[in-house]
Amino acid sequence: METDCTSNDAVAPAKLSALPPGTRVLHIGPHKTGTTSIQGALFGAKEKLPAYGVEFPAQSRHPMQAVLAACARTGMIGDARPTERHWTRLVEQVHASGRRTSVISSEFFADAPDDATIERIVEQLGGERVHVLVTVRPLAKIMPSQWQQYVQNGLRMGYEEWLEHMLRKAPYEKPNPSFWRRHRHDRLVERWVRAVGAERVTVVVVDDRDRGGLMRTFEALLGLPRNLLQPVPDTANRSLTLAETEMLRSLNKEFRSNGLPDELYSKLVRNGAVIHMKNICSPTPRDVKISTPGWAVEAAAEIGAEMADRIALTGVQVIGDPGLLSAVPEPAAKPAGEREGGRDGEREGERAGEARIAPEVAAHALYGALAAVAAGPGGTSARPVHQTPSKELVRVLGHRCLKRLRRR
Incomplete structure (x- = not known):
């Protein structure tokens, strides 16, 4: 199924005009729409941008702490709560860019809880100088990435059960109420249109078939030379x-x-085991990817068609093909060795695409957690534990590590 919802007003990237000099370009994501790639490219070109009248005012690739504070978000599980000081510092950096165009990019702007928060963010960043940029992708491509990201933040629910909650069990708020606030893209656009007006919102439909398309679109909107923005590898993402x-x-x-x-989860699991595993281990063609069942793909496509229609009604500028939001992707072809018959001696589980963790991947994850412990004060100390029940040992280790974290 593919619904024809392409707007007559959609703009091809090649025909774009640059935004007026001095614009505060506010890229609000949402998550899993190329935000990390854009942030890395802008930060990598930070020293070159002023020559073209553009500033990237943040001091890091992604000013996450500042935006979480502005949106009254607590951040990732176990992390320190952001403070208003983080946001104030970013606002000061934006104002210091003067008459230059400045770019502020964070997918966490999409989590702004209400209209009052959005209006305050816009006013503090420059009021009428703010132009909101929203990047969108088909839901069927966002869902597996977002689920595994939620798992990295402590989610215990399996993928198909999670899809049931997101797509079939109204009011669709459990276990992750942030999902539809971010990814009901039409309503996201409508919220920001209420704050700045349709003439100051641009929606970019990301086409995964055009790997450099998003970079070229940002270059055109910012008045930058073609190919100035280049991807920066980021294995941790x-x-x-x-x-x-x-x-x-x-x-x-x-x-x-x-x-x-x-x-403890923040230090040992997410920023220990997971980060080390992702930095060291690269997926291979034999690794099983997260696969979305057909019923969920169809449901996502129907929602995508509704979103494309409602976005068109807002009157915002749309770059790219809104029809992509309702397209049903073709099933990925299996590698030759996994087709009918398989390889000689191949086990049934492998032919069925069973997910198996490689021993070296598990070892790197375990090492990442151990390294995080060793990095703390007194991390190399040990005492006999062979007579301690395993559950009690885990609990004692957890509270000891927490105590060290608090001291630090």
Whole structure:
């Protein structure tokens, strides 16, 4: 099924005009729409941008703490709560760019809880100088990436059950109420249109078939030379494979059942085991990817068609083909060795595409957690534990690590 919802007003990237000099370009994401790639490219070109009248005012690739504070978000599980000081510093950096065009990019702007918060963000960043940029992708491509990201933040629910909650069990707020606030893209656009007006909102439909298309669109809108923005590799941002995600989901269950503190999860799991595993281990063609069942793909396409229609009604500028939001992707072809018959001696589980974690991947994840412990004060100390029950040992270790974190 593919619904013809292409707007007559959609603009091809090649025909774009640059935004007026001095614009505050506010890229609000949402998540999983190329935000990390754009942020990395802009930060990588930070020293070159002023020559073309453009500034990237943030001091890091992604000013996440500042935006979380502005949107009254607590951040990732176990992390320190952002403060208003983070946001004030970013606002000061934006104002310091003077008459230059400045770009502020964070997918967490999409989490702004209400119109009053959005209006305050716009006013503090420059009022009428603010132009909102929204990047969107088909839901069927966002859902697997977003699910595994939620698992990295402690989710214990399997993918198909999660899809049931998101698509079939109204009011669709459990277990992740942030999902539809971010990814009901039509309503996201409408909220920001209420704050700045349709003439100051641009929606970019990301086409995954055109790998450089999003970079070229940003260059055109900012008045930059073609190919100035280049991808910056970021292994820490790669998606997990199905086996990696299931391993982490099992760990999440154990973590919660033993009542361990969130701060420990942040340090040892997300910023220890997971980060080290993603940095060291690259997925191979034999790794099983997260696959969305057909019923969910069809449901996502129907919602995509509704979103495209409602976005068109807002009167905002749309760059790219809105029809992509309702397109049903073709099933991925299996590698030759996994087709009918398989390889000689291949096990049935492998032919069925069973998710299996490689021993070296598990070892790197474990090492990442151990390294995080060793990095803390007194991390190399040890005492005999062979007579301690395993559950009690885990609980004691958790509280000891938490105590060290608090001292630090």
